[in-house]
Amino acid sequence: MKSCVALHSNLEDLLRWESQSRGKGTERDEFKRQRLVWHLVTLGGVRPSSKVLSVGCGTGYYEFAVKRYTNSLFCLDYSREMLSICKMRGFKNLIRGSALCLPLRSDAFECVYALSLNLIGSVLATDYTRMKSVQEMKRVVKKGCRIVTGHPTTFWKQLRGLLEHGNPNIEKFRVSPDEVARSYKENGLQALKLMILPPLPYEILKRISYQKLDRPASLLLLSRLGPYMLLSGSK
Numbered sequence: 001m002k003s004c005v006a007l008h009s010n011l012e013d014l015l016r017w018e019s020q021s022r023g024k025g026t027e028r029d030e031f032k033r034q035r036l037v038w039h040l041v042t043l044g045g046v047r048p049s050s051k052v053l054s055v056g057c058g059t060g061y062y063e064f065a066v067k068r069y070t071n072s073l074f075c076l077d078y079s080r081e082m083l084s085i086c087k088m089r090g091f092k093n094l095i096r097g098s099a100l101c102l103p104l105r106s107d108a109f110e111c112v113y114a115l116s117l118n119l120i121g122s123v124l125a126t127d128y129t130r131m132k133s134v135q136e137m138k139r140v141v142k143k144g145c146r147i148v149t150g151h152p153t154t155f156w157k158q159l160r161g162l163l164e165h166g167n168p169n170i171e172k173f174r175v176s177p178d179e180v181a182r183s184y185k186e187n188g189l190q191a192l193k194l195m196i197l198p199p200l201p202y203e204i205l206k207r208i209s210y211q212k213l214d215r216p217a218s219l220l221l222l223s224r225l226g227p228y229m230l231l232s233g234s235k
Helices: 002-021 027-043 080-088 127-140 154-165 177-186 202-207 210-218 221-225
Strands: 051-055 072-077 094-096 109-115 141-152 190-197 228-234
Touching: 027 109, 027 141, 027 190, 027 202, 027 210, 027 228, 051 127, 072 080, 080 094, 109 127, 127 141, 127 177, 177 190, 177 228, 190 210
Parallel strands: 051 072, 051 109, 072 094, 109 141
Antiparallel strands: 141 228, 190 228
16 A cells, blocks of 8 residues: 555656656647657658657657657557656657666567667766667667667756756756767767757747748858757667
8 A cells, every 4th residue: 555655756757857858748849749749759750651660758748749740659668657657648658777788679660769868978877887888779760760869968958957947957968969879879870960959049940931940040150059969860
């Protein structure tokens, strides 16, 4: 009985964290989610028939949008509580495992992606965890297909922490775009593509098609300030 109460409490805490960090379901939050996922599936070459793996799916916040683009989505996370939330939300094909050693056979997916995975982009990440995670993602994706990683840029995380909390190091993402790109190249991933979503005002993005606006804007030097970067590599 105590374990059930503890699990329920943990689920509530995780859902509260999602609301605070991902969005509260407003029109603007939904727009941001759709914008990021559209670029993700474009860089990943995702089609309705694609077999797609989300590494570190968390509560399934982004997967809600990803599943609109594919009929075969698999969600992996190390946390039982995270997977419980995904199950409550109707997700199937749930897998418990670590990004450092994916419990999956090689060459199984058309696209493998990881958004804001701690082992790649957070203060917990090291050169080893970043390299090993990318290596495992490459192993389970089919030849000629793509992996995609995404996380907030270092500068943007520090700026947000400074403005919101008075502490530039809070929630600091110590990895830079160049560090992630190096782990791709050292794992032999070809045709590396970098996409940094420019921090453009919501009202502008809402009126102008972001599918047409983001790519040229991402080429500008200022766009490297964030807030979010996506990297894709082909096996």
